[in-house]
Amino acid sequence: xxxxxxxxxxxxxxxxxxxxxxxxxxxxxxxxxxxxxxxxxxxxxxxxxxxxxxxxxxxxxxxxxxxxxxxxxxxxxxxxxxxxxxxxxxxxxxxxxxxxxxxxxxxxxxxxxxxxxxxxxxxx
Numbered sequence: 711x712x713x714x715x716x717x718x719x720x721x722x723x724x725x726x727x728x729x730x731x732x733x734x735x736x737x738x739x740x741x742x743x744x745x746x747x748x749x750x751x752x753x754x755x756x757x758x759x760x761x762x763x764x765x766x767x768x769x770x771x772x773x774x775x776x777x778x779x780x781x782x783x784x785x786x787x788x789x790x791x792x793x794x795x796x797x798x799x800x801x802x803x804x805x806x807x808x809x810x811x812x813x814x815x816x817x818x819x820x821x822x823x824x825x826x827x828x829x830x831x832x833x834x
Contacts, residue, residue: 738817750829765817771807
């Protein structure tokens with residue numbers, strides 16, 4: 711159960727209104743290190759990799775800023791379904807919590823996932 715450090719790319723393809731967060735090597739029981747990107751409220755997640763037997767990842771958010779141990783809750787897609795994936799998928803994120811992370815909640819020894827989150831800020 712590791713916390714996987716994300717990489718963040720700002721000015722994606724030279725566009726200052728777009729950033730991408732990538733968490734790689736997510737194994738069963740791992741979480742992605744949370745990111746705070748409130749200036750980018752429009753977010754889409756893309757889940758890929760080997761899910762293995764029973765593999766599942768949930769995208770979670772939290773607005774707990776005053777604690778070192780935030781409480782996370784599954785966030786939803788525009789149809790109000792929790793973003794929990796058991797196969798490769800791309801999904802828009804309805805909420806814009808302060809913190810966001812992936813949480814691999816099930817899988818086997820072959821589970822190894824990548825989650826990429828594209829973030830866009832509103833144009834002025």
